[in-house]
Amino acid sequence: MKQQIISAATTDTAATNPLVPNVWEMGVVLVGFAVLLYIVVKFVVPMFEKTYAERAEAIEGGIAKAEQAQAEASAALEEYKQQLTDARAEANRIREEARAEGAQILADLKAKAAAESARITEQAHAAIESERQAAVVSLRSEVGTLATTLAGRIVGEALTDDERAARVVDRFLADLETQNAGAAK
Amino acid sequence: MIALALPAQDSGSFTPPGIDELHLPAILPWGAHDGFSKQMLLVILSVVIIATFFILAARKRQLVPGKLQFAGEMAYGFVRNSIAKDIIGGKDFIKYVPLLFSLFFFILVNNIYGAIPVLQLPSFSHVGGAYVLAGIVFITWIAIGVRKNGLRYFKLATVPSGIPWYILLIVVPIEIISNFLVRPVTHSLRLFATMLAGHLIVMLAGSGIEFLVMQENVLLKGASVLVLVGAIAMYMLEALIMALQAYVFTLLTAIYIEGALHADSH
Numbered sequence A: 001m002k003q004q005i006i007s008a009a010t011t012d013t014a015a016t017n018p019l020v021p022n023v024w025e026m027g028v029v030l031v032g033f034a035v036l037l038y039i040v041v042k043f044v045v046p047m048f049e050k051t052y053a054e055r056a057e058a059i060e061g062g063i064a065k066a067e068q069a070q071a072e073a074s075a076a077l078e079e080y081k082q083q084l085t086d087a088r089a090e091a092n093r094i095r096e097e098a099r100a101e102g103a104q105i106l107a108d109l110k111a112k113a114a115a116e117s118a119r120i121t122e123q124a125h126a127a128i129e130s131e132r133q134a135a136v137v138s139l140r141s142e143v144g145t146l147a148t149t150l151a152g153r154i155v156g157e158a159l160t161d162d163e164r165a166a167r168v169v170d171r172f173l174a175d176l177e178t179q180n181a182g183a184a185k
Numbered sequence B: 001m002i003a004l005a006l007p008a009q010d011s012g013s014f015t016p017p018g019i020d021e022l023h024l025p026a027i028l029p030w031g032a033h034d035g036f037s038k039q040m041l042l043v044i045l046s047v048v049i050i051a052t053f054f055i056l057a058a059r060k061r062q063l064v065p066g067k068l069q070f071a072g073e074m075a076y077g078f079v080r081n082s083i084a085k086d087i088i089g090g091k092d093f094i095k096y097v098p099l100l101f102s103l104f105f106f107i108l109v110n111n112i113y114g115a116i117p118v119l120q121l122p123s124f125s126h127v128g129g130a131y132v133l134a135g136i137v138f139i140t141w142i143a144i145g146v147r148k149n150g151l152r153y154f155k156l157a158t159v160p161s162g163i164p165w166y167i168l169l170i171v172v173p174i175e176i177i178s179n180f181l182v183r184p185v186t187h188s189l190r191l192f193a194t195m196l197a198g199h200l201i202v203m204l205a206g207s208g209i210e211f212l213v214m215q216e217n218v219l220l221k222g223a224s225v226l227v228l229v230g231a232i233a234m235y236m237l238e239a240l241i242m243a244l245q246a247y248v249f250t251l252l253t254a255i256y257i258e259g260a261l262h263a264d265s266h
Helices: A002-011 A023-155 A162-184 B002-009 B038-059 B067-088 B093-115 B127-149 B152-158 B165-213 B218-261
Strands: none
Touching: A023 A162, A023 B038, A023 B067, A023 B093, A023 B127, B038 B067, B038 B093, B067 B093, B067 B218, B093 B127, B093 B165, B093 B218, B127 B152, B127 B165, B127 B218, B152 B165, B152 B218, B165 B218
């Protein structure tokens, strides 16, 4: 039995030994694999790698774009805030100015009114003074005339000497004024 | 199919199918043993299938992938990231992605043939293809090592640093044998042997079921159900091994390339 197996194995080793390759098959595998490798190197791997790269770029590009938008938005916000603060300051300043201006105008008006009233008062005083003066003058001459006439009638003699008469009247009036001043004291 | 039917016809004794059954008659015979075999047809078909699928999947290059593109990217990303990037790493790994990618899918498709009912023949159950692929990988990693480190690479690959000279006497021959002789042999035979064994088991189960069903005895006929259950389990296991061997072959290739690239740090 054992002998038979051995003899069988030795007689047609070429056909049964599984470790002896078929050269044609090796050739087909070699050529087939070479063709496949060529296709993979030339087309498949570059296409997949390009897709990967594009995808990575798209994702990274999207992130970059989003970051840029974010930065822009925060810059705009900052600008608005700045503008708002500026506007507030401006408003405050204007209000302050208006208040100051108002106060100034009021003060001016007050001063003007005071001046006007002072002027009117002054004028009135002057008018009164001048009228009083005129009255005093006319009174003085009239009183003199009356007094001399009266005295002439009493004395019976015309006090024609105007110069003397005027001197007498003046003395009289001066006495009267000193009397008045003394009474007023 | 013809081969499977043969043992059942003399229903006296069961003759299991042997390795010879793996060699189907050539589709287009020329010469004595050679000819255009089913294996060759399947190998060419695999190239067409892989190239067509991935070109169709990769062609559109949409940022938001459709179903086909997504499947293609998943498959490509698996080899690119889980094998090439994780094992080789660095910036250089992308150079080796095409080789690893082609190896993985070439082996995967040719193995999966064994699990597809009509095709039912893993291409690497013939040793020739495995020799060729392991040979390509062998030449590749030696070339990478030499280009990276010069002829010093052979010293780096065989003489471990920090070991006394009397141990080197033993270690250096072991390193030479394991790296430069055993490595390509195991690399090819691992793939070939698993595919051959898997195919043999499926064939054996198939002919066994056929033989039992042909029996007069009802109990023996019934026993074929047990074989069928076992055959389905084995079929599942084989399908797993087919995918696993494609992964293992590619992973080892990546490890060999990484070893050649970083020989001075090992």
